[in-house]
C-alpha cells in the first residue's frame with residue numbers, strides 16, 4: 001500500500017513540535033508540506049517555528065506555507081503562557097535558512113489534494129480547513145483522512161466546556177465538523193492519556209543530539225506549566241497522538257460519533273458536543289477514546305532517537 005501523503009496543519013506550539021518531529025522521522029507516512037495557522041501564538045511566530053522545526057529535522061526541502069492570521073470571527077486568544085512567548089519555550093535559535101513558500105497555506109492544501117489522495121493532520125485551530133472548504137467546494141471528497149486534535153467529551157482546558165483548538169476558532173471548527181470530511185478526532189479525553197514524564201525528558205537529553213536537546217529544552221517549561229496547572233509535571237502530548245494514529249493504525253481505540261460545535265452558548269462557546277450514542281456507532285466520524293501510553297512513548301522515543309548526532 002502506498003504511504004499516505006500527509007500535510008500537517010499546525011500552530012507550533014511545543015506539542016506540535018513533538019508531533020512534527022515524530023512525523024518527519026517516520027517512514028510510514030510521506031509528509032509533503034507543513035501549513036501554519038495562528039493559534040498558540042500569532043501567525044508570524046507559528047510560521048517561523050515551523051521553519052525552525054523543519055530545519056531542525058534536516059528537511060529544508062519541505063514546503064512551509066503560511067496560513068490564516070486569525071479566526072473567522074473575532075480576535076485570536078493566544079496561549080503564550082502554555083508554550084512560551086515565542087511558542088517553543090523561548091529557547092535561542094539561529095535564523096532558519098528554510099524559506100517560507102510564496103503560496104498561501106489554503107492553496108497548498110487545495111493543490112496537493114487535487115494532485116492525489118491526501119491526508120491532513122490538523123493540530124491547531126481549524127481556520128485553514130474552514131477556508132479550504134469554503135473556497136474549494138467538494139474538496140472534502142479529495143481528502144482521504146482528516147485527523148484532528150481538538151475538542152473534549154467531558155472537560156475543556158480553556159473554559160470548562162472548550163478545548164483550545166476549538167475555542168480559538170469555534171466557527172471554523174463548527175463548519176469543518178459539519179463538512180463531509182472523513183474525520184478522526186483526538187479530544188482531550190484521549191490526549192490526556194498520552195504523556196511524557198521526567199524520565200522521558202532525561203532520555204531525550206541523554207540522546208546527545210540537537211533534536212533531543214532542543215526538545216528537552218522546550219518541554220522543560222511546558223512541564224513546569226503542567227505542574228502549576230494540573231499538579232504534576234507529566235507533559236500531555238496532545239498533537240503527537242494525531243500523528244501516531246497514522247503510524248500505528250488501530251493502536252488508538254475509536255468509536256463512531258456525531259460531533260457538533262457550540263458557537264453561541266454563554267458558558268459553552270467552543271464546546272464539542274460528542275454524541276456517542278449507539279446510533280452513531282458506524283459513523284465515518286471517529287473519536288479517539290483509548291491509547292496505550294507505554295506503547296505510544298516507546299514509539300516516540302524510538303523515532304526521536306533516529307535524528308543524527310550533529
Ligand code: BDR
Nearest residue numbers: 013015016123164165238
Ligand atoms: C491543543 O492546544 C494547543 O495548545 C496544543 O498545541 C494542542 O494542539 C490542546 O488543547
Ligand code: CA
Nearest residue numbers: 013016123124
Ligand atoms: Ca497545536
